[in-house]
Amino acid sequence: MHxxxxxxxxxxxxxxxxxGGVVAxxxxxxxxxxxxxxxGSTGAVASTxxxxxxxxxxxxxxxxxxxxxxxxxxxxxxxxxxxxALPENITSVDGSEAPQVLSVDVTTxxxxxxxxxxxxxxxxxxxxxxxxxxxxxTAATVSGSSREGVQPPPSADEVDYAFRVFLADATASAxxxxxxxxxxxxxxxxxxxLGVSGGAFSPDASTVGGDVCQxxxxxxxxxxxxGGGYLDTSSFVVDLSNRTVIGIQ
Amino acid sequence: MQKIIRTxxxxxxxxxxxxxxxxxxxxxxxxxxxxSCSGEALVEKTFDNGTAWQMCWxxxxxxxxxxxxxxxxAPGEDSYRRVLESAYLSQLHVPYDTGKNVWxxxxxxxxxxxxxxxxxSAECTTGALxxxxxxxxxxxxxxxxxxxxxxxxxxxxxxxxxLAYRSHEQSWGSIDDKPxxxxxxxxxxxxxxxxxxxxxxxxxxxxxxxxxxTFDLGATGDVSYxxxxxxxxxxxxxxxxxxxxxxxxxxxxIWRLDFGLDGQGNQAVEQYDSGLGEQxxxxxxxxxxxxxxxxxxxxxxxxxxxxxxVVAPDSLNADGHARSYEFVFPGSQLYQGxxxxxxxxxxxxxxxxxEYATSNLNPACADRNVIQYVASSADQALxxxxxxxxxxxxxxxxxxxQSPMQTHWQSFxxxxxxxxxxxxxxxxxxxxxxxxxxxxxxxxxSPCEVVGPEPEPEPSTEPTVExxxxxxxxxxxxxxxxxxxxALGSTKLIRGESFTLSGGGFAAGEDVAVTLHSDxxxxxxxxxxxxxxxxxxxxxxxxxxxxxxxxxxxxxxxGRSAEAAVTVSGASGAGALANTGGTIVGGSILGGILLLVVxxxxxxxxxxxxxxA
Numbered sequence: 001m002h003x004x005x006x007x008x009x010x011x012x013x014x015x016x017x018x019x020g021g022v023v024a025x026x027x028x029x030x031x032x033x034x035x036x037x038x039x040g041s042t043g044a045v046a047s048t049x050x051x052x053x054x055x056x057x058x059x060x061x062x063x064x065x066x067x068x069x070x071x072x073x074x075x076x077x078x079x080x081x082x083x084x085a086l087p088e089n090i091t092s093v094d095g096s097e098a099p100q101v102l103s104v105d106v107t108t109x110x111x112x113x114x115x116x117x118x119x120x121x122x123x124x125x126x127x128x129x130x131x132x133x134x135x136x137x138t139a140a141t142v143s144g145s146s147r148e149g150v151q152p153p154p155s156a157d158e159v160d161y162a163f164r165v166f167l168a169d170a171t172a173s174a175x176x177x178x179x180x181x182x183x184x185x186x187x188x189x190x191x192x193x194l195g196v197s198g199g200a201f202s203p204d205a206s207t208v209g210g211d212v213c214q215x216x217x218x219x220x221x222x223x224x225x226x227g228g229g230y231l232d233t234s235s236f237v238v239d240l241s242n243r244t245v246i247g248i249q
Numbered sequence: 250m251q252k253i254i255r256t257x258x259x260x261x262x263x264x265x266x267x268x269x270x271x272x273x274x275x276x277x278x279x280x281x282x283x284x285s286c287s288g289e290a291l292v293e294k295t296f297d298n299g300t301a302w303q304m305c306w307x308x309x310x311x312x313x314x315x316x317x318x319x320x321x322x323a324p325g326e327d328s329y330r331r332v333l334e335s336a337y338l339s340q341l342h343v344p345y346d347t348g349k350n351v352w353x354x355x356x357x358x359x360x361x362x363x364x365x366x367x368x369x370s371a372e373c374t375t376g377a378l379x380x381x382x383x384x385x386x387x388x389x390x391x392x393x394x395x396x397x398x399x400x401x402x403x404x405x406x407x408x409x410x411x412l413a414y415r416s417h418e419q420s421w422g423s424i425d426d427k428p429x430x431x432x433x434x435x436x437x438x439x440x441x442x443x444x445x446x447x448x449x450x451x452x453x454x455x456x457x458x459x460x461x462x463t464f465d466l467g468a469t470g471d472v473s474y475x476x477x478x479x480x481x482x483x484x485x486x487x488x489x490x491x492x493x494x495x496x497x498x499x500x501x502x503i504w505r506l507d508f509g510l511d512g513q514g515n516q517a518v519e520q521y522d523s524g525l526g527e528q529x530x531x532x533x534x535x536x537x538x539x540x541x542x543x544x545x546x547x548x549x550x551x552x553x554x555x556x557x558x559v560v561a562p563d564s565l566n567a568d569g570h571a572r573s574y575e576f577v578f579p580g581s582q583l584y585q586g587x588x589x590x591x592x593x594x595x596x597x598x599x600x601x602x603x604e605y606a607t608s609n610l611n612p613a614c615a616d617r618n619v620i621q622y623v624a625s626s627a628d629q630a631l632x633x634x635x636x637x638x639x640x641x642x643x644x645x646x647x648x649x650x651q652s653p654m655q656t657h658w659q660s661f662x663x664x665x666x667x668x669x670x671x672x673x674x675x676x677x678x679x680x681x682x683x684x685x686x687x688x689x690x691x692x693x694x695s696p697c698e699v700v701g702p703e704p705e706p707e708p709s710t711e712p713t714v715e716x717x718x719x720x721x722x723x724x725x726x727x728x729x730x731x732x733x734x735x736a737l738g739s740t741k742l743i744r745g746e747s748f749t750l751s752g753g754g755f756a757a758g759e760d761v762a763v764t765l766h767s768d769x770x771x772x773x774x775x776x777x778x779x780x781x782x783x784x785x786x787x788x789x790x791x792x793x794x795x796x797x798x799x800x801x802x803x804x805x806x807x808g809r810s811a812e813a814a815v816t817v818s819g820a821s822g823a824g825a826l827a828n829t830g831g832t833i834v835g836g837s838i839l840g841g842i843l844l845l846v847v848x849x850x851x852x853x854x855x856x857x858x859x860x861x862a
Contacts, residue, residue: 046367049398052384064285065305065317067382070397077386077395092388101386101393103310103362109601111317111334111507112283121610132612145602147612153311153359157387197364197446199357202608222446230447230474234350 054078061116061137065106068118072137073104080120080133083142090124093161093240099124099131102152107134115139121152128215128241151200154219154240159198162219162238163191165245172245176223176231183228194231195224201237208249216241282331282512284318289379292405296435296458299324300673306439308381308402311610312337313360314441314452321460323669330564331509332574332663334599338452338466339505339637340606341445344586345476346483346497351587352446356608360443360452367400368442376406381441408436408455413674418692428692430676434458447471451656459673460665461577464640466502469656472646473498485646495646499582501590502659503606503619506636507599511564511572518542518596518634519573523554530762530771545626547592547619549583557594558666559634568683570667577662582641588620595619595637598629606637687796687816702797702816735783735802735811742800742815745791750775750800752783756807763787765817766799777804793817 052074059071068076081099092100099122107117115138122131130150134143154162167173167188180188188194201218203210210218217240223231236245284291286305295301301322309315315337320329341354358364362383370378378401386395413434418427438455449470455463472487476496479485484494510516523537542548548557560573576594584590589607597603600622602614609617616622619637642659649655665673671683680696688701733754742748755761755777763772773787783802795817803810 046400047380047398049396052395052397063287063290065307066286066288066290067307073384073397074395077393081393092391092393094389096388096391098388098391098393100388101395103359104384104386105309105311105361106307108309108312108315108317108335108337108604112285114285130610130612132610145611145613150610150612151357152610153357155387156363156385160387197358197444199352199354199446201357204351230471232475234475 058137058140064114064116065111068104068106072116072118076104076118076120076135076137077101079135079137079140079142080118080122083133083144085142085144086122086131087124087127089126090122091126092123093125093158095125100155100158102130102155102158123152123217125217125241128217148215149202151202151213151217153200154198154217156198158217158240159196159219159221160191162198162221162240163196165238165240165243166221166236169245172236172247175235176233179231180223180225183231184225193225195226197222203248210237210246210248212239212242212246213237218246281328282318282320282509284320284329286318292437292439294437294456298432298435298458298674300458300460301329302437302456303329306403308361308365308441309337310362311355311359312339312604313355313365313443314338314403314439314454316439316454319462321668323460323673330511330572330668332462334507334509336454336462336464336504336506338502339604340501340503340608341450341466342499342501342503342584342587342590342607344499344501344584345473346499347476347479348483349496350473350476350498353608354445354448354450356605356610358445360441360445360450364443364445365400365402366442366444366449368402368404372442373404373406373440376404376438379403379405402441404438404440406438406440408438408457410434410436410457413459414672416679428678430678430692432674432676434674444470447473460668461662463660463662464504464638465658465660466500466640467656467658468500468642468644469654471652471654472650487646487648487651495650497643497645499584499590499641499643500659501584501639501641503590504636504638504640504661505604505606506638506663508559508574508634508636510559510561510574513561513564515561515563515632516634517560517562518557518631519560520548520555520557522551530764530769542596542631544631545597545623545629546595546631547623548594548596549592559636566667567670568667570670572668573666574663574668575666576636576638577664578640579660579662581639581659581661582643583639584641584643589618590639590641592619592637593639595623595639596631596634597622597637598626598631599633599635600626603635685794685796733802733804733809733811735800735813737800737813737815740813740815742789742793742817744789744793744795744817744819747786747788749786750783750802750813751785752802752811753781754811755781755783755802755804755809757781759804759806761802761804763800763802765789765793765815766801768794770794772800775802789817795819 052070055071055074056078059075062069086099090099092098102121102123104120107119115136118135118137120133120135122133124131129146129148130152131144131146177188198219198221201213201220203213218237219240220237221233223233236247239246284303284305290305292306293303304319305317307315317335319333320331322329338355340356343352343354365381368378380399381402382397382399384395384397386393411433413432415431417429420427434457436455436457438453440451440453442449442451447470448468451467453465472495477493479494479496484496487493487495508516519539519541521537521539523535526534526536556575558573558575560571562571564572566572581593583593602611603609603622604611607618616625638661640659640661677695678692678697681699686699688699691698691700735752738749757779759777761775761777761783764770765772770790770793772789775783775785777783797816799812800815801810801812
């Protein structure tokens with residue numbers, strides 16, 4: 001992690017934001033998922049990060065509106081991703097044969113329903129469709145719907161992948177890499193060196209370029225040098241469906 | 250009036266013996282609404298005044314702070330009543346005035362999961378931090394791995410506000426010889442912070458002991474580093490000189506409020522507008538009238554007097570008024586550059602797949618935004634309203650908004666209207682004031698008591714208390730009348746019905762305006778004759794308030810005035826009686842209960858009179 005070079009300033013503040021900001025994205029380094037500290041504020045304690053065990057049998061269920069336990073989340077993922085209604089040739093962001101998991105949340109629909117419903121949102125990079133798997137944990141059933149052109153926020157996993165696609169494109173990333181070097185010194189070689197936000201990009205009347213993102217899954221990113229400023233990322237998006245960098249205006 | 254009440258009391262006493270009363274409660278005793286969460290996920294809070302709230306909270310990966318099954322219990326009620334099925338931020342639409350960027354921070358980034366911020370205790374100094382889970386799922390080479398952790402991310406804080414109310418009984422020349430009713434109010438808020446690119450957003454919802462809910466979005470963090478290339482009309486120069494113009498932009502926070510007022514299947518939306526009407530005695534009248542929003546609609550205010558409420562016509566408070574919640578906007582700026590942000594309010598019927606105001610992410614819905622939701626349901630009757638509330642803010646950046654930007658807040662509230670027959674905070678000493686008290690208020694009693702004018706003597710039943718002489722038009726004319734007089738055919742006036750009056754001592758031939766006080770209501774004008782005498786018939790307005798009042802006649806030229814004490818009653822005696830909030834089987838039993846209630850009150854009063862004697 002990167003810390004503010006100016007430790008004397010901290011004493012003047014009611015509390016300290018270490019690193020001058022927040023590093024929000026998960027980083028996958030060498031295939032291992034490292035979750036950086038989200039906020040450096042003092043006094044708050046996060047739990048340790050635990051790998052969630054695979055759960056294929058219905059665990060003890062919480063009340064319908066409770067947040068998900070680890071076991072519930074894992075069981076919902078199991079039901080959603082093994083649903084036979086999903087396309088057989090479904091692929092994830094790296095092209096491998098598995099659905100891309102975007103989010104897992106207790107549903108906000110029908111709040112007085114007694115059964116425990118979970119929305120598992122998946123993306124299929126083969127068909128470029130978003131699948132919303134409404135999982136009934138109580139009944140162990142899945143009711144799915146899907147649509148092209150619906151682009152939920154990218155998962156941290158996808159942002160990480162998009163960053164790698166971007167960095168691997170020497171031409172497209174030249175400007176950002178040069179700016180990083182001038183601000184922070186050294187070479188930009190990993191997402192772990194930055195605070196990163198990633199958003200779903202859909203073109204609208206105000207954008208020039210990126211029309212392919214009407215259908216493709218595209219990500220726009222903001223980079224912040226911890227302890228420094230933001231880098232200019234306004235001129236490109238990453239098309240994850242094609243694993244290419246697209247210039248936009 | 251007093252005679253009637255006394256007679257009623259006797260009849261009620263007779264009826265008490267052996268009466269079998271069948272009271273079938275309606276909304277007063279509906280089953281408590283469900284609340285399907287437990288442990289830390291359930292927030293329950295009871296305030297000092299007896300008002301209680303309960304709800305479930307979660308932090309959704311996209312919607313952020315999500316409140317569900319929001320129920321309120323008014324003081325004295327046995328169970329909770331549903332207010333909202335759910336509430337969350339359904340879009341944060343951020344267009345830049347340079348025309349170069351539009352962000353959708355909820356549907357493109359999300360306010361939860363990796364963008365939810367860990368809060369330090371220094372950010373929640375008087376509140377309690379609650380843990381929220383974050384999860385990361387990654388898939389590489391066909392293998393999916395999920396990791397989870399929890400962070401302290403929700404701050405639940407007790408709040409207070411001075412001057413919730415104040416009412417001081419004060420005598421001339423004294424400041425402390427009568428009761429002072431004053432109180433601070435209580436509340437609590439739930440808040441998270443989410444970081445989306447440059448901005449850090451606080452989502453905060455506050456609940457008060459008077460039943461109100463306030464929805465706040467606070468923006469801090471940094472102004473966009475990518476948007477320093479505006480000009481003098483699309484931005485504001487920050488930093489030295491005129492080199493960097495930070496682009497002005499919008500934070501269009503569109504909240505989604507799913508109403509479930511008192512669990513009613515039938516809810517309606519009303520819009521109220523006010524306009525000046527005909528000339529009154531002093532100023533023009535102003536009329537405020539409702540329009541039912543019968544179908545799903547996108548709504549913008551006609552002017553700054555327009556307001557809306559969601560009402561449950563079949564859920565009546567103890568006064569017989571339909572329970573409702575109205576919207577209160579301290580100011581919302583409406584971005585006209587996109588159809589989705591032109592409405593201040595959009596109302597649709599609940600449709601499960603319509604989850605976001607724009608760029609809807611639920612694939613089960615073909616429609617993507619509020620404009621399309623309305624267009625495809627415009628022929629439906631609006632009975633199950635979801636409100637999409639546009640709380641917009643146009644941010645013209647200041648030098649002071651540089652890092653870290655001072656938090657700017659944008660908010661709106663929903664406030665109960667007729668949820669209870671009086672304020673949820675009404676102190677005992679004011680509890681007897683419901684409508685026109687029609688008499689003297691004894692606030693030293695707890696609960697307080699209204700004592701009407703002393704009754705006429707009734708020799709057969711009331712030997713002990715001798716009333717003071719019956720009311721005379723005794724108070725002297727207020728306006729320097731030189732012997733002007735006023736006499737009425739009857740001092741008991743009935744709304745909408747005519748009455749005769751006569752008088753004298755006015756200037757010859759002048760117009761004499763007749764008004765009902767204390768809130769002046771014009772009754773009419775008569776012309777004095779050649780010797781300043783007055784005689785004629787006027788009609789009491791149907792809107793005259795019930796109870797004891799003063800009728801005043803004022804000469805337009807001479808300024809001479811005369812008064813008479815009157816009592817106003819409704820067109821039919823029963824019409825003014827209160828609905829007790831239940832359905833009572835059988836007309837005669839209804840009458841009996843009313844007799845009982847009135848009789849009981851009168852007995853209490855007599856007992857008290859005896860104590861004082």
